[in-house]
Amino acid sequence: MIDVPTLVEQAREGRPRAVARLISLVENAAPQLREAMAALAPYTGQAYTVGLTGSPGVGKSTSTSALVSAYRRLGKRVGVLAVDPSSPFSGGALLGDRVRMQEHATDPEVFIRSMATRGHLGGLSWTAPQALRVLDGAGCEVILVETVGVGQSEVEVAAQADTTVVLLAPGMGDGIQAAKAGILEIGDVFVVNKADRDGADATARELNHMLGLGESRGAGDWRPPIVKTVAARGEGIDEVVEALEKHRAWLAETGELAVRRRRRAADEIEAIALSTLRARIGDLHGDRRLSALAERVADGTLDPYGAADTLVAGLTRA
Numbered sequence: 001m002i003d004v005p006t007l008v009e010q011a012r013e014g015r016p017r018a019v020a021r022l023i024s025l026v027e028n029a030a031p032q033l034r035e036a037m038a039a040l041a042p043y044t045g046q047a048y049t050v051g052l053t054g055s056p057g058v059g060k061s062t063s064t065s066a067l068v069s070a071y072r073r074l075g076k077r078v079g080v081l082a083v084d085p086s087s088p089f090s091g092g093a094l095l096g097d098r099v100r101m102q103e104h105a106t107d108p109e110v111f112i113r114s115m116a117t118r119g120h121l122g123g124l125s126w127t128a129p130q131a132l133r134v135l136d137g138a139g140c141e142v143i144l145v146e147t148v149g150v151g152q153s154e155v156e157v158a159a160q161a162d163t164t165v166v167l168l169a170p171g172m173g174d175g176i177q178a179a180k181a182g183i184l185e186i187g188d189v190f191v192v193n194k195a196d197r198d199g200a201d202a203t204a205r206e207l208n209h210m211l212g213l214g215e216s217r218g219a220g221d222w223r224p225p226i227v228k229t230v231a232a233r234g235e236g237i238d239e240v241v242e243a244l245e246k247h248r249a250w251l252a253e254t255g256e257l258a259v260r261r262r263r264r265a266a267d268e269i270e271a272i273a274l275s276t277l278r279a280r281i282g283d284l285h286g287d288r289r290l291s292a293l294a295e296r297v298a299d300g301t302l303d304p305y306g307a308a309d310t311l312v313a314g315l316t317r318a
C-alpha cells in the first residue's frame, strides 16, 4: 500500500526515500501518480530548472556535479535529473554518472535521480516533467537536468528547462555538429568545456561567429554568453553560475519565464491527454466498437477518416 499524502509530506520535508518513491511512481506510471501530482501541485513552480545538453563525453556530468557543488556553497537545495532516453533500463549508461556524482551522495540537500524513458507511454515528454514536479515539490531550489545520448531527445529535455546550457569541447568539429542538431537555437548559455585542451579559444571564436550569423536581436533581447570551463577542475563554474543567474533575472524581468513555463505546461497537458487517449485506443483492440468500424472500412462502406472520427468521439465521451 502506498500512502500518497504521507509520501508527499515526507518529500516536502526533504526525505530522500520519499522523493525516490514518488519518482518511481512516475517511472512506473503507477495509478497513484494522479493523486501524488494533485498533492504536489500547490508546492510546485518554485524551482529554477537548468537543462544541460551537448555531445556525448563533452563533460555534462562533470559540469553538473561541479554546478551542484557551486549551488550547495550558496546554500541551495539541489535536484539532479539524469535522463537516458536511449535505454529502457534505469542504471546502465547512467552508472558512470552516479560515480561522478558520488561526492554528493551523502549530502541530504542534494537529490540525484536517473531515469530511463524509452518505451514509456508518451516517452520523454511525459515522464521528465513529472519527475521535475516531484523534485520541485520536494523543495529543490535549483534542478539540473542532464540527458545521456544525442539527437532530438536532448532538444526535448532542453525544452523542459527554464535555461538551457549547451556544452561544447575543443576539437570534434563541435560547432558544426551543434549547428546541424539545431542546438545553437536552444542555447541560452554556451559552455566551452575542456578549456585545458588545445583549441578552446578557436571553438569559442567559431561559436561566437556562428551565433552572430543568426543575429536579429533587439535591444532588450538575450545575448547568449560563452563561458570557458575546465569542469574536471571546477574552473569557470562560478562564471557559469553567474551567467545562469543573469539569464534567470532576464527571464523574470521580461516575462519570458512565465511564457516558457506556460508553454511547457501546455506540452505536458497534451502529452498526458495523448497517452490517455492512446491507452484507451490500445484497450479497444478486440473491442466491438473498433471491430465494427474495421469491418465497414474493410468492405468499403466507410472511409478510415470517418471511422477514426467516430472512434475518437466515442473515446472522449467515455
Ligand SMILES: Nc1nc2c(ncn2[C@@H]2O[C@H](COP(=O)(O)OP(=O)(O)OP(=O)(O)O)[C@@H](O)[C@H]2O)c(=O)[nH]1
Pocket: 054, 055, 056, 057, 058, 059, 060, 061, 062, 063, 096, 100, 147, 148, 149, 193, 194, 195, 196, 197, 229, 230, 231, 232, 233
Ligand atoms: N581534459 C578535460 N577532461 C574533462 C573535463 N571535463 C570532463 N572531462 C572528462 O571527460 C570525460 C567525459 O565527461 P562526462 O562528464 O562523463 O561527459 P558527459 O557529457 O556527461 O558524457 P555522456 O553522459 O556520456 O554524454 C570524463 O573522462 C571526464 O573526466 C575537462 O574540463 N577537461
Ligand SMILES: [Mg+2]
Pocket: 060, 061, 062, 097, 146, 147, 148
Ligand atoms: Mg553524462
